Amino acid sequence: MDTQEKLAELVASLKKEGTRITPQRYAVIAFLLSTDSHPSAEEIYTGLLPQYPTLSLATVYKTLHLLKSEQEVLELEFSEMGNRYDGRKPWPHPHAICTRCRKIIDPPMLDTAAIIEEVSKETGFVITNHRLDFFGLCAECQKG
Amino acid sequence: MDTQEKLAELVASLKKEGTRITPQRYAVIAFLLSTDSHPSAEEIYTGLLPQYPTLSLATVYKTLHLLKSEQEVLELEFSEMGNRYDGRKPWPHPHAICTRCRKIIDPPMLDTAAIIEEVSKETGFVITNHRLDFFGLCAECQKG
């Protein structure tokens, strides 16, 4: 399924639940589905500002919350570098994060299900969410 | 090695590097080594206040930074629930976090080295740090 299809589907599903699709919301959603870069709220805001000069950062945050409540965006909380958002893979998955250029990429899937099963057995927890972050230097930043 | 030994050793090592061991610093370090509860800065502060009524929260933060720079405390950043600190196992390791009572426990070691090796190969990153968090309900909170 390509980006356009995903966009249409997501918008339709939101509409069905009674959510109004404003130009601002549409723009934020389209932006999120257009990139693998895990943008921050600020980056979404400044990225859209040229085309939506009256857009408010508050609206970006509100749209992100809306999508989060519908499980349509993954929020990665970082206290140092601010939160980042993934609209393409809005489910928990591992990330590799470059501490120099702050690039975030998705490593090919590890067997997270097996790991979670093990932790669950060892701790007695019912695991409902996870966060697997690997910090280091990306290939490009190793050269510089 | 018990807590008292660890405390003496850590204090000696800090002293050797020219760090002054003030009563406040000693108290924060002793508090951190006395618990597996992964306390917040605020909890350390309020925990010590009865015995150190003039203690400042800023001093707690500064001491935590000092220990972090010496790799003697592990800082777990959470933007929602605030940062938590682990002075007993100050190296990266997995955590199981109860989303209801906010308890944090250490699951018996997974083979994190193998996982990191795999991520490193797949991404080309040099991995220098990691954060493996598993969120859910602890055994007690499943009952309530």
Add this chain to the structure above:
DNA sequence: ATTTTCTTAATAATCGTTATCATATATAAT
């Protein structure tokens, strides 16, 4: 003892995020 250097306590500043609220607008009903 005096000087220098480091540390503390109190509090102001910071910054990403959230809340507030008057105005604007998407949608449904007419």
Add this chain to the structure above:
DNA sequence: ATTATATATGATAACGATTATTAAGAAAAT
């Protein structure tokens, strides 16, 4: 198409955890 009205927007204030600032205090060096 117009209108009604519930909801969303934009501007900005408030928030809260952390960090910075700075005058006063304590430890070490001379």
